[in-house]
Amino acid sequence: MNMIFILFAVLLGGALLTFFSNKVSGLLRDIFFLLTVLAAGVFFYLFIKKGDTVSFSLAGLNLQWGLNAFGWYFSLIVLGLSTLAAFYALAYMRGKERLGYFYFNFLVSILSMLGILMSRDLVSFFVFWEIMTWSSYFIVIYNGKNVQRNGINYIIFSTIGAYAMLTAIVLVYTNTDSLIISDMITSYPQFTPVLQIFVPILFLMAFSVKAAMMPLHVWAPDAYSNSPMAYSSVFSGALSKMGIYGMIIVFVTMISYLPDSTWFKEIFAWLGAITAIMGTLWAVSQDDARKLLAYSSIAQLGYIITGVAIGTELAMLSALFLAVLHGLFKGALFMAVGAIERQTGTVNFTEVTGLIRKMPWTFIASLLAIIALAGIPPLGGFVGKWMLYESLINSNHYILVIAIFFASTAAFLYCYKFLFGFFLGQEEKEWEHVKEAPALMVVPMMILAIGTVVLGTFPGIILKPADIAMQSLGYAPTEGHLWSMSVLFNEWGDQVLLKPLVYAIAGIFLFFLILLTVKGWKTMRYVTTKDISSSGEVPLEDENLTFSINFFQPFMRAAGPVMKKRMITYYREFGKAIDILFDFTRRIYNGNGQTYAIYVMIFLVILLLLKNNLFG
Amino acid sequence: MGEILQYTWGAIVSFVLAFFVGITYMGLSRIVTARVQNRIGPPWYQNFFDVFKLFSKDTSIHHGIMHHMGPAFMMVTAVMSLLIIPIFNGGSFFTNLNFHGDLIFLIYIMVFGPLGMALGAGQTGNPNSAIGVTRGLSQIVGFEIPWVMALVALMIQYKTTSIVDLMNIQAETGKWLMFTSPFAFIAAVLAMLGMFRYAPFDIVGAPQELASGPMSENGGKYLFVMMSSGAVFAFAKLTLYVDIFMGGANNLIILVVKTFILYMIPVLYGIVSPRYRTEQSVRFFWGWPTLFGLLAILQAAFL
The missing domain is CATH 1.20.5 (Single alpha-helices involved in coiled-coils or other helix-helix interfaces)
Incomplete structure (x- = not known):
């Protein structure tokens, strides 16, 4: 029996065991769940080697599963994030209902993601893709709130994507008589010109839905924000990356062979940039932390899509690097929101405030993740952003780089809103009872946050497998001329030496921190946030001075004109038109x-x- | 080990130089403002008194760890940009970290401090601080756009992202980039108005409205570190402008003259200006300055 079969058997069997043991005891269910995730991870990295393939035939179709370096790279995101989220889920989901159902779908979506990464033929790719959609759909509607709105939006867009993919598969099959992906790629240059354009567009439609690209992103804010946070971290961090995975394959193996592919790439790069800008602006205007992170995910995926569409070595490296990094920081942030939701019962910035002294570890994890998200050196986010900008400048995308830059500068606003809204500001009596989340929740997010710190100084850890993954797609090796363990180069030969910069930052920071701390150390004391002077008066204990409503009002006024129209209104109009037709x-x-x-x-x-x- | 010592020594000397020049400029700008308003104004060394007074004062309260660390974040930005930006032409001074980072790194390290300080201001719990921070961040989104456009225009025109290379190009051709890339220079100078936060862009810390905004609740050693980081950062920014647009400087006198002329642009513009509301200032930066930035990019791409 092939190892790949055993892996899937382990995951599926574990999922079923978890589901049925729920009837017996909660502890047994938790143990089975955790064991399955760990076993899948250990099994995957110990027994499945890059290059393993297995062919078999089912119902008259020749199918093939296997692992290549490119799939292996994405498996790092899937398994790494899922494992941590699994530990987190144990604590986060404690005391909730229908846990068997939740854990079952959690495991099945891990299985489907690994299945997508290991599918070498179109039919199993499609089947796993559908399993992924359905398992995530079941978790989106898990809490039973607004099922009509969240669930239906998600499933309709996924179905549109799935039909597009199915059409593409049928088109490919009628033209090549084979379902193996590599056959499709080799025979692609011989397709008729119409087909050469249609097949990638149909595939990209399916992938854009999962990667939440404008204008197919409408489902994402509701779906991300309504899943339990333990799953949202996987949903936004790993599951959306399957769309990126497919996009990269389509762009590298198909679009590049189009005789005149530049315009196609430009359109997609711009769609990515517009996604980034609009996602960012909408994130700034949110008061619900889950929504904020959901819009921010859309924006971050926009950067990745731009990198993929540009497709130069540096751009692809940055896209792959950002994909991992987005998994790290967005995973940590969704977990932090989950921790706050569990400890305080709300995730609204206008309600909860001043948690920094009550939930210090959650704060540190969020702070690191936010710094990485904002792309501020010395954390990992900067490396990805730097490579993206340089690749855009080097490949003559001058206006595009400004658009991306605008999005990532405006991202500072929601970054600050997240940290200030939850952790800083006035400490109100209402939240005095709040305690730090259990260790099982804090440790996974700390691990993810520390990952971003390590990658800020030593991006080579991730760039190495990314480079190998790119070589398996036909890129030239880039180590040494675009990056080494802690040095980044652009195509003009300019460089950033991360190690001395990071040491200098740390040195200066420590020096002044020590100066600030040592001077007057003995006479210093902590005073509460009520002990301030505002308008010449000291506020009373029960006076609520928290500033959180209309937080970025002036900015929203300035940026208002571009946010007047929402994509969803167009869809609603379209829906109404269809209604009239049916009437x-x-x-x-x-x-x-x-x-x-x-x-x-x-x-x-x-x-x-x-x-x-x-x-x- | 010797290398580390040399870096440390370079950092200290650069810091002291920037500190003295920056604080002196602050004092001089007060005199200039006073003369325009028909006052006499304080002596040029008044700000040295202010800053040392702050340092010698005891600070007895803090509002928590982020508040405590905020000024140190600000200092990281000031000193790091000072170390990345070459102070004199041709490596005739400490090279510090000139060859380690490029313009994009500089753009990002320049927002590190304001964001860190914003967190510190947030923890004080003073609503004025938070309001000031939201205004400041909105304004950053405003002026960063023309500023980055100007830099991108330079990068694509001269096919480099390194500051040292841009300086070498000017030294070789003998032409300042402010003349060869005039639109980039105009966009960058307009962005500078926002960077220095003089009127009309001083809504961030407007004393009459926000009780100096993010700075409120800070005194003594905290205000000392903030003020000196402001001085060092101002000097670093001015030196950057001189480096990339005005051919750099070969000695201290030329540097001081060039930076002082540049510094007078936001100061003099500020004296005669009223105050913009936040959305007005954001829209200002997305208007003419962005148009000049666009022209700069077009010039760089097609000429």
């Missing part, structure tokens, strides 16, 4: 026998009138 057809098919009899009569009369013209 009209219902007037014809009104279910009344008399009307139908008249239709028959009219038809016969027309036939008789036209008899001579038609049959004569």
